[in-house]
Amino acid sequence: xxxxxxxxxLEVHDLTVTYxxxxxxxxxxxxxPAGVLAGIVGPNGAGKSTLIKAIMELLPTASGYxxxxxxxxxxxxxxxxxxxxxxxxxxxxxxxxxxxVLMGRYRQRGLFRRLSxxxxxxxxxxxxxxxxxxxxxxxxxxxxxxxxxxxxLARALAQEAxxxxxxxxxxxxxxxxxxxxxxxxxxxxxSGKTILVVHHDLQTAARYFDWMIMxxxxxxxxxxxxxxxxxEMLQETYGGKLTLLQAVGNLAGSxxxxxRE
Amino acid sequence: MLSLKELxxxxxxxxxxxxxxxxxxxxxxxxxxxxxxxxxxxxRALVGDAIAHAVLPGICLxxxxxxxxxxxxxxxxxxxxxxxxxxxxxxxxxxSRLKPDAAIGLVLSVFxxxxxxxxxxxxxxxxxxxxxxxxxxxxxxxxxxPGDLWVFGLTGxxxxxxxxxxxxxxxxxxFDPDFAQAAGLPVRRLELLLSTLTxxxxxxxxxxVGVVLMAALLITPAAAARFWTDRLGAMVLLGAAFAAxxxxxxxxxxxxxxxxxxxxxxxxxxxxxxxxxxxxAPRRGGLARLWDKLRHAWKIREENVLKTIYHxxxxxxxxxxxxxxxxxxxxxxxxxxxxxxxxxxxxxxxxLQYGASGYRLSGEGLREGARLARIHRLWxxxxxxxxxxxxxxxxxxxxxxxxxxxxxxxxxxEAALGYPERDPHDRDIPR
Ligand SMILES: Nc1ncnc2c1ncn2[C@@H]1O[C@H](COP(=O)(O)OP(=O)(O)OP(=O)(O)O)[C@@H](O)[C@H]1O
Ligand SMILES: [Mg+2]
Numbered sequence: 001x002x003x004x005x006x007x008x009x010l011e012v013h014d015l016t017v018t019y020x021x022x023x024x025x026x027x028x029x030x031x032x033p034a035g036v037l038a039g040i041v042g043p044n045g046a047g048k049s050t051l052i053k054a055i056m057e058l059l060p061t062a063s064g065y066x067x068x069x070x071x072x073x074x075x076x077x078x079x080x081x082x083x084x085x086x087x088x089x090x091x092x093x094x095x096x097x098x099x100x101v102l103m104g105r106y107r108q109r110g111l112f113r114r115l116s117x118x119x120x121x122x123x124x125x126x127x128x129x130x131x132x133x134x135x136x137x138x139x140x141x142x143x144x145x146x147x148x149x150x151x152x153l154a155r156a157l158a159q160e161a162x163x164x165x166x167x168x169x170x171x172x173x174x175x176x177x178x179x180x181x182x183x184x185x186x187x188x189x190x191s192g193k194t195i196l197v198v199h200h201d202l203q204t205a206a207r208y209f210d211w212m213i214m215x216x217x218x219x220x221x222x223x224x225x226x227x228x229x230x231x232e233m234l235q236e237t238y239g240g241k242l243t244l245l246q247a248v249g250n251l252a253g254s255x256x257x258x259x260r261e
Numbered sequence: 262m263l264s265l266k267e268l269x270x271x272x273x274x275x276x277x278x279x280x281x282x283x284x285x286x287x288x289x290x291x292x293x294x295x296x297x298x299x300x301x302x303x304x305r306a307l308v309g310d311a312i313a314h315a316v317l318p319g320i321c322l323x324x325x326x327x328x329x330x331x332x333x334x335x336x337x338x339x340x341x342x343x344x345x346x347x348x349x350x351x352x353x354x355x356x357s358r359l360k361p362d363a364a365i366g367l368v369l370s371v372f373x374x375x376x377x378x379x380x381x382x383x384x385x386x387x388x389x390x391x392x393x394x395x396x397x398x399x400x401x402x403x404x405x406x407p408g409d410l411w412v413f414g415l416t417g418x419x420x421x422x423x424x425x426x427x428x429x430x431x432x433x434x435x436f437d438p439d440f441a442q443a444a445g446l447p448v449r450r451l452e453l454l455l456s457t458l459t460x461x462x463x464x465x466x467x468x469x470v471g472v473v474l475m476a477a478l479l480i481t482p483a484a485a486a487r488f489w490t491d492r493l494g495a496m497v498l499l500g501a502a503f504a505a506x507x508x509x510x511x512x513x514x515x516x517x518x519x520x521x522x523x524x525x526x527x528x529x530x531x532x533x534x535x536x537x538x539x540x541x542a543p544r545r546g547g548l549a550r551l552w553d554k555l556r557h558a559w560k561i562r563e564e565n566v567l568k569t570i571y572h573x574x575x576x577x578x579x580x581x582x583x584x585x586x587x588x589x590x591x592x593x594x595x596x597x598x599x600x601x602x603x604x605x606x607x608x609x610x611x612x613l614q615y616g617a618s619g620y621r622l623s624g625e626g627l628r629e630g631a632r633l634a635r636i637h638r639l640w641x642x643x644x645x646x647x648x649x650x651x652x653x654x655x656x657x658x659x660x661x662x663x664x665x666x667x668x669x670x671x672x673x674x675e676a677a678l679g680y681p682e683r684d685p686h687d688r689d690i691p692r
Contacts, residue, residue, distance in 0.1 A: 053439070078445070090304075093436050094302075094487065094493045096491070103433050103444075104444075115429070174673060175673060
């Protein structure tokens, strides 16, 4: 079940991705409108990270294509920001929080060019937006998991993009960071940006997102949350695998949890 | 044997031969150390080793074809075969299911094996004996000629210049290649450049330290420098300084004892520097870590003593009653000396008061004791509820966790459990 979208920010057409011939994504086809905070949910191994990586062309696709703001990735790359899973890098790297955020400025600056004072100002401002300005010069290994996640978000902000693709920005963060991150994403959305977030927790998904993509190797559903985040769709997405999650899904579907805070 | 006069004479560099060796090894060492930072940070030490071994067949073939052992002839051969090895590793990784380390091992042994075969062949075929090619196994810095210095100097400059030019790109590539690619950096080409520079550094290094030890020249300076700094720029400079120092000292040893080889001595000195860093560096070094561990053990002991006194008060229903050392010892077996020491420091910190009736908790001590008991019981409850462990299996784990759990975790734990009042053993969870 997918909802058609006119003037989408992101369109994924019949995307199939395989790892050594084993499909991780099968004929996935959906679109999301501009200005939404969209969540990708699905069980472990559903292909959520694969989807984001394929959109960013970090993986070869077996078939299908992606359009962003109606163009190819190469044409609009400067308007897109990618936040990898926090575990995808080794944080015991000789860099400070500010150094990492500055990495978000490399593209604007171009090859060979040195970073300018303006870049530094922007980076500091981004750290400030995620509440990490006090940790600017802290070595990244000495940050907690939630703080590292915030540094990644600040780096994405420094890219000044229009479309943000984030892989599990809420994973392994404490409750206060989770609220702070959510507030930040909502603010971005309200200023007209489009945000696509891989998310694990169904209980909060109902509250956080206004657009949902439900994935389990194939696309189960994509559309406005209140239309697709239903008992039936959750069951189809999660199968009988996770009874606990199913229970939560039932709760969300039948009782209609508060849709926005 | 080791005389200051000799060292000074050596350092004055008045003998041309000393000059060649010292300058040559320094240039090679610095170039390898600079590029080695990225090899180290990208965890490609094994690849570096494979490339180093893989240049041997290139050297032999170049010699067989051209019949000269001038560096201008041999190095291109070395470069090509090092590069081929790199491509082979890449190709195997992409097109087979072999694990990366297996691919590296395979390429290393095939190339090096071929190299040794060719070397044996050359040595048995007349003119090979004076070719001196076998020195490429362990290096022969003493044979560095003025012309070689040009080769080293130019490649060194080229290499350092390119690293300086691409410093931020190489940094991002090492830290987060996916992000780099997503941001539109030409990751493939940058990787190729970085690998090519690594091969170049390796190729120039084999004359001084040889193929077998070359990887050490690449990796050790960076590994040692990492202990001292958390900034990449400083790490690069420090690694280069270590390499230069090791080159000078290694050259000096072999100058003093002419039958001592320079290259291996450079590596010995580098390893000594790395070992020293590993033990003595502040914060990251072994001693600093040991000290942290001791402090943690100390803290655990103090907390256990405090908790014991708290438990006693709890069971009496009276926290004001004092407790003598023997009574504490009776509730829980402590090492008597450590117990005395802990009681003393707890008293100094104002958590315990000492009176005629023995030790008792101060107001602050009572709060701290309650906190420890609370965390312990919350954790036990969490384990029994969430992991369905039997109540009699959770004590030891809680015993370890109570010293680690931070206030934020504690708050989360309480919330997750719904602010419980009783633990699995039906004891109160103090607030
Ligand atoms: N590099 C890889 N090589 C082979 N198979 C892979 C690779 N990466 C992922 N897979 C497989 O592809 C499928 C989808 O993986 P993916 O990481 O996209 O899932 P996910 O939805 O992000 O899961 P999680 O919730 O655990 O993050 C899984 O079955 C996984 O085992
Ligand atoms: Mg994932």
